Amino acid sequence: MLTVFTIPKPFAGRIAEIQLNAIRSWRSLREDVQVVLLGDEDGVAEAARSCRAENLASMLRNEHGTPRLDDAFAQVDRVARHPLRCFVNADIVLLDDFLPAVRRAAAVGSRFLMIGRTVDLDMVTPAELADAGRLRAKARAVGAERGAAALDYFVFPAGLFGELPPFLVGRACFDNWLVWRARQVGPVVDATDAVVATHQRHDYAHLPGGKDEAYYGEEAAWNRKLAGGRSRIYTIHDASHRLTASGGVRRNLGSILRTRETARKIGWKLGLR
Template identity: 30%
Template sequence: MQENALRSWHALGLKILIIGDEPGTGDIAAELSCGHIEVVERNSSHIPLIHDLFRTAHTNTDTPYLAYVNSDIILNTQSADAFASMLTCDADEISDFLYVARRRNIPLSEPIFTGTENWQDHIRRLDEKYGTWDDVFAIDVFMFNRGWLKDIPHLAVGRAGWDNWMLFNARQQGCAVIDGSHDCAVFHPLHGYSVTAGGLQAVTVGPQAYKNRLFCGDPICTIENSATHQQQAGRLNMVSTTPPCDPASYAVDTDKRFAADIRAIDRQLKTGTSAVQLADNLRTILWRAKVTVPALEQSVDMHAFSHCHQALESLLAQNRITEAIRQLQDYMGQAYLAKLQSITHDGGRPIYIWGKGEAALRLISFLDRHAIFPVGIIDGLKPVAHPEQYGQSKLPVLSKPEAEALLATAEAKPYVLIASVHYLSIAQTLESMELMAESDFL
């Protein structure tokens, strides 16, 4: 993936500085005559830190503008034209700015610089057939003028939240935030996270993601709620005075994205993938499909998965996308469901869900399909003695003190399912109540 991305930047004539010492980095930097700095500050988990990446880039360049692009992102001529248009636009009211763009997901695992087909035509063809917009909180491209981006906290790259902090910081400093999604092409090959990042759980709700989010403010900043201007056909328009361009065209097509994800799995199965990689890729697909990802991770038997894969292909061919998503969810949730059924049916323990957002609604929907019925919701922010019910089932909502009292005194010890991006802090709270992961909560 990284080689495709770097070669696309080089083909566009962009000046490239690669920072890091991952295997193969030096070779591709030498081949493409890119700048290369191996040393980068890392945290205790050996993850590169954003503040040092940006400090190094500032110190070793002299251009008035810089751009950070994640190393798997493919750019094309449209991207370069959008960057150039931004830097030459006539916008007197803008001095300091942060330019961002939403990415397009495409199923791509093969090299595109093979000489058999024009690489831009190859990307365009994939995008037309399979491409979908990613969510507004996922940002991989940042362009900005030199000088204002300072005092970056120790944020971990490749973990959720650091990109949202960039938007939060820009707004806090009064900078213009330019949404270039309409003009700037940003292509993101679909992938999982097992190889380089420790898996979906680590990337989205693990310790480093949790630390990143502590700096992000509330609500979390996205392109949608943070942009002050939009770039449209080379012109900058203020969001407050100009309606968003073609809002329907920016909608996340979850069904199309799921189909593209399964196509990406097809390619990985043909080219070879490990059981660990496949399991993480399948969990990532469910996450992108905006359904519950079973919290109890399970390995994938490559032979057994072939039956599930055939069923998915059949359902997709009939355009029965919802059924296909459920088919994969049930396959990946076998161990999770078996554990919960044992807890409720055999152990007689009631289930409570800690979390009151969209994740909780998705979890309730998944459990309902399998006749597992939670009896209540825990909301750490709920005021004490304030009666509240949640969802169509009108589940009672407990405050944190009420939950603590229940967990300490209930005859049948409740089992807690965490449905929140704040998984780590909730897990720590439950452990402080002398509850144990998996035995008492997931």
């Protein structure tokens, strides 16, 4: 049904634990879910072997060694066994509510994109990872929902985006552009109310310049230029449909005039959120 792929960071310290948690959760979704890890960072090949995932080691990178999104998507297209793809950040734990939501989103339209907010948690234990109900309850009770612009997973059919620009992975704007591009060709479905996906908190020690570099540095500016400017920086508010917790689907009428997204940006500028 689904080919899940990611571009991990080096497996070192706390990041190693976080990424292994995430990959194991994807392998637990269903036996025939294909998991692909891209890159040759330290520990990636070993993690692929231990988690029964596939590893595509060779990737195109820029002069600073940052992976390119277009190459990642193209490489996965060559090995994918399923028509649906899920590009997900390597720190995201997915549970047993994820595949049912994918099926519901796919019923909205054949050329769809499914996205959703994730919930921040400081720690996911092995016992919680083995008990989806327990982890879901913990996330709902103590987790902090991430913002509308924080996009951590994308489910889509092969070829949805067409030819991708050479965006740099792990830097701002490319994820928001994916939402804009998907809205040009089909429905974008917000699965937040149907999926509890956990983002395991971490620092940015792996990146010189830290979080500011990822969001506001030179490579982030490169991505923003490739995206075509701020008018193509879409968020969860721009989803055309929403999955409900009760199993339904409804239109997001606010996405037509981008009312909630406009309000979010005004609030951000005023320091209200």
